[in-house]
Amino acid sequence: MDVFDLMKARHSVRRFTDRPLEAEAVAALGAEIDACNKESGLHIQLVTDEPEAFQAGKPTYGSFGGCRNYLALVGPKGRDEAFGYYGERVVLRAQELGINSCWVALTYKKGKAKAEVGPGEKLHMVIALGYGETQGVEHKSKSIADVSDCKDGDPDWYRLGIEAALLAPTAINQQKFRFERNGDKVKARPGFGVCVKTDLGIAKYHFELGSGKDRSVWA
């Protein structure tokens, strides 16, 4: 699937059907998670058929329905950007497999999450997964000029990278990141707010996909 089609198809989904994750999809996600953990030193885990962390209370903003599967983003402290980068890599693999998702920092029951947390590790946040009742909706977006120094005449790869970053999920849709280019190197910085380092990692993963560059693009 074209990477832009994939990123455009992904929206946060908070209500899921009771259809269990297909065995083949679980195996494919497991392979992606293993590759991410190996590369990053994180301890991301797929938790299936465990509804407790999302048991419905009173419906409020950010409340979930029917969520029984999630990614537990576990790993050492101080790796917020890496959680964003690798978590989004698994999210887009899930999207490719027809599985919907939503990043969740706050609106779940952290104490009920079934994750293995080793010595020196913490549960950073989770990502809800499942087959959605709907495919979600497009988020409102800042413009390229709001988040970067990109101007007319700049290389296509740079503009495409920023367009891709603007398709990324961010906490409360804040899009608090900034990209600046110096030749073939790009500096990406977080703004101020909640979860901004995780958001930055997510946006950087999108930037790489959209621009076609690898990690060596970062200044």
Ligand SMILES: Cc1cc2nc3c(=O)[nH]c(=O)nc-3n(C[C@H](O)[C@H](O)[C@H](O)COP(=O)(O)O)c2cc1C
């Ligand atoms: C780091 C992070 C934390 C988030 N935490 C929550 C949350 O606690 N509850 C929730 O309902 N949505 C949460 N979201 C989902 C965002 O609200 C959503 O990504 C944003 O509104 C953009 O919408 P989209 O994902 O459909 O593009 C979070 C997203 C990110 C990236």
